[in-house]
Amino acid sequence: MNPMQIQIEKATRQGKVGLIPFLPAGFPNREQFWKELEELDAAGAAVIEIGMPFSDPVADGPVVEKASLKCLDDGINLTWIFDGLKERKGQFNAALLLMGYLNPVYQYGVKSFASNCEKAGVSGLIIADLPHEESDFLKTALAPHGVSLVPLVGLNTSKERMKLYAKGASGFCYFVSVLGTTGQREALPARIKEKLTAAREIFDIPIALGFGIKHPDQLTPFKGLMDAAVFGSALITHIENGKSSAEFMKPWK
Amino acid sequence: MKKGYFGDFGGQFIPELLMPPLLELEEAMETILPSEEFQTRFINMLKENVGRPSAITYCPNLSKDLGLDLWLKREDLNHSGAHKINNTLGQGLLAKMMGKSTLLAETGAGMHGVATAVAAAMLDMKCLVYMGATDIVRQSPNVNRMRLMGAEIVSVESGTKTLKDAINEALRRWLSDQETTHYCFGTAAGPHPFPTLVREFQQVISREARQQYMDRNDNALPDVVVACVGGGSNAIGMFHHFVPDKSVKLVGVEAAGTGEPGCDNSAPLSIGTDGILHGMKTKLLQTDEGQILPSHSVAPGLDYPGVGPEHANLHKTGRAQYVTINDSQAINAFKTLSRREGIIPALESSHAVAYALENKDELHGKSVLVCLSGRGDKDMGIVDSIL
Numbered sequence: 001m002n003p004m005q006i007q008i009e010k011a012t013r014q015g016k017v018g019l020i021p022f023l024p025a026g027f028p029n030r031e032q033f034w035k036e037l038e039e040l041d042a043a044g045a046a047v048i049e050i051g052m053p054f055s056d057p058v059a060d061g062p063v064v065e066k067a068s069l070k071c072l073d074d075g076i077n078l079t080w081i082f083d084g085l086k087e088r089k090g091q092f093n094a095a096l097l098l099m100g101y102l103n104p105v106y107q108y109g110v111k112s113f114a115s116n117c118e119k120a121g122v123s124g125l126i127i128a129d130l131p132h133e134e135s136d137f138l139k140t141a142l143a144p145h146g147v148s149l150v151p152l153v154g155l156n157t158s159k160e161r162m163k164l165y166a167k168g169a170s171g172f173c174y175f176v177s178v179l180g181t182t183g184q185r186e187a188l189p190a191r192i193k194e195k196l197t198a199a200r201e202i203f204d205i206p207i208a209l210g211f212g213i214k215h216p217d218q219l220t221p222f223k224g225l226m227d228a229a230v231f232g233s234a235l236i237t238h239i240e241n242g243k244s245s246a247e248f249m250k251p252w253k
Numbered sequence: 254m255k256k257g258y259f260g261d262f263g264g265q266f267i268p269e270l271l272m273p274p275l276l277e278l279e280e281a282m283e284t285i286l287p288s289e290e291f292q293t294r295f296i297n298m299l300k301e302n303v304g305r306p307s308a309i310t311y312c313p314n315l316s317k318d319l320g321l322d323l324w325l326k327r328e329d330l331n332h333s334g335a336h337k338i339n340n341t342l343g344q345g346l347l348a349k350m351m352g353k354s355t356l357l358a359e360t361g362a363g364m365h366g367v368a369t370a371v372a373a374a375m376l377d378m379k380c381l382v383y384m385g386a387t388d389i390v391r392q393s394p395n396v397n398r399m400r401l402m403g404a405e406i407v408s409v410e411s412g413t414k415t416l417k418d419a420i421n422e423a424l425r426r427w428l429s430d431q432e433t434t435h436y437c438f439g440t441a442a443g444p445h446p447f448p449t450l451v452r453e454f455q456q457v458i459s460r461e462a463r464q465q466y467m468d469r470n471d472n473a474l475p476d477v478v479v480a481c482v483g484g485g486s487n488a489i490g491m492f493h494h495f496v497p498d499k500s501v502k503l504v505g506v507e508a509a510g511t512g513e514p515g516c517d518n519s520a521p522l523s524i525g526t527d528g529i530l531h532g533m534k535t536k537l538l539q540t541d542e543g544q545i546l547p548s549h550s551v552a553p554g555l556d557y558p559g560v561g562p563e564h565a566n567l568h569k570t571g572r573a574q575y576v577t578i579n580d581s582q583a584i585n586a587f588k589t590l591s592r593r594e595g596i597i598p599a600l601e602s603s604h605a606v607a608y609a610l611e612n613k614d615e616l617h618g619k620s621v622l623v624c625l626s627g628r629g630d631k632d633m634g635i636v637d638s639i640l
Binding site for chain 2: 053054055056057058061065069077078101102103104105106107108128129132133134151152153154156157158161165176180181
């Protein structure tokens with residue numbers, strides 16, 4: 001079983017929501033990034049999602065875009081990410097997930113990317129601009145290295161399309177809670193519940209809710225319909241305000 | 254071949270959340286587009302509102318100066334001043350018949366924004382235009398025209414503040430507003446079905462030009478057909494019906510920027526590499542690590558680091574040849590056509606005209622048909638600041 005699923009199910013067994021914090025690689029700076037990862041891991045993250053910087057992140061809102069463009073300016077690239085993770089391989093309890101856009105992965109070479117994921121202890125990948133129709137080549141490259149391509153579905157995904165994503169999916173399913181980009185929102189749309197229920201029926205892997213999440217109270221209405229929560233923009237803003245990852249994680253535990 | 258591909262290029266590299274509106278659009282292309290109601294209304298709009306067919310014009314003075322036969326397809330004579338309106342009226346009518354209330358657009362030079370504002374006003378729809386902050390400054394007359402016709406302009410402050418970033422922001426907006434809004438994409442690029450849809454609306458250029466040229470030349474075809482290429486919509490429209498005519502050489506002209514080695518340019522076909530941006534696999538200006546490079550051209554409408562996937566394929570198969578013209582060569586063509594023929598071309602189209610000027614020896618005695626995709630009124634500010 002994919003380590004992401006193992007970790008999320010472990011949280012479920014303890015009666016908790018699996019926590020999936022997101023940070024852009026190299027944020028807030030090269031040295032501090034690894035310390036933040038250690039803190040997030042120690043604070044009980046089930047999966048840690050690491051952003052691979054891209055110049056044109058169309059699925060991201062302003063907070064993530066600004067943070068990842070700064071990392072790009074600092075020279076963060078896939079080689080830096082893989083080198084850092086290889087040095088620390090085996091040190092994290094959490095499963096590791098890379099998130100980004102297709103072009104940097106494509107230029108790196110998908111075969112080499114997949115084998116480096118395995119060497120770096122990465123068990124999952126999210127590519128924001130890769131729908132089902134175009135994903136076969138990447139899935140084929142990732143499979144021999146035990147890396148799951150995490151499916152993203154949302155409020156406008158039909159049951160038929162959910163089924164396309166569910167076929168052969170492993171790790172977890174990422175349910176995008178808003179029609180829009182990443183970023184904190186006070187209220188989540190009411191129709192999430194209906195769509196989450198559909199996703200619950202169709203996917204036999206854990207479901208994580210992401211986009212717009214800043215506080216655990218937002219998740220109360222969806223209890224039983226989801227297993228994990230992804231938070232990025234809220235965590236980035238928290239760190240930008242000079243506070244620690246550990247402190248951010250407290251209300252979530 | 255996979256759906257939405259031109260050889261190795263094209264596809265749908267877009268977040269899942271944008272797939273439903275793209276699939277909805279594909280369906281409308283199969284049901285609404287071929288319908289008699291759509292076709293009747295569209296053909297009528299092209300005639301009554303755009304003024305089609307646009308003329309072809311023989312250039313007696315320049316032909317003599319250059320030692321070749323120079324013809325222009327006059328898309329600059331269309332209502333709103335460029336070929337863009339062929340596409341926006343088509344997409345606007347399609348969106349209206351799909352039940353959408355808002356047209357969303359990105360714009361570089363402002364011509365597509367203006368043409369979308371025209372379509373929205375005509376069809377009684379709302380219009381929202383994303384435009385890079387840099388372009389808003391350098392194309393201010395177009396900003397005023399859009400506002401006058403009721404469009405809301407959103408200034409894009411991210412990245413290079415030009416067309417590329419305006420597309421990013423428009424895609425983000427479409428994610429949120431997809432139920433009520435149609436993204437009226439401005440060029441034959443982006444995710445499937447846009448490259449095909451935009452070509453469908455622009456192919457009228459070569460359908461008319463081919464027949465008009467033959468009517469004037471005892472059924473002969475031109476030797477060379479030339480168009481400028483940014484995203485590539487006027488060029489794909491100008492090439493389409495000539496592609497099967499093997500005797501006709503097709504030349505796409507990209508912008509070389511200031512022209513010195515290593516300068517920022519807008520010539521992904523000439524010097525770019527394969528990659529994925531804005532929903533398509535195509536040729537891109539990018540780093541080895543897949544980060545998109547800033548582009549540059551004196552012509553804002555060519556200032557884009559990618560190109561439509563069908564051009565990438567025509568380039569790869571060799572059916573069309575792609576060359577570059579730099580800023581100063583384009584300015585020279587702008588002045589020359591104005592002075593010698595009394596036609597002020599857009600700086601974008603000036604790149605296509607410059608191809609004939611710069612290659613007059615090679616083209617000696619040949620007939621050259623250039624797509625004059627737009628008029629240059631909007632560029633007076635840029636040209637004044639350079640001259």
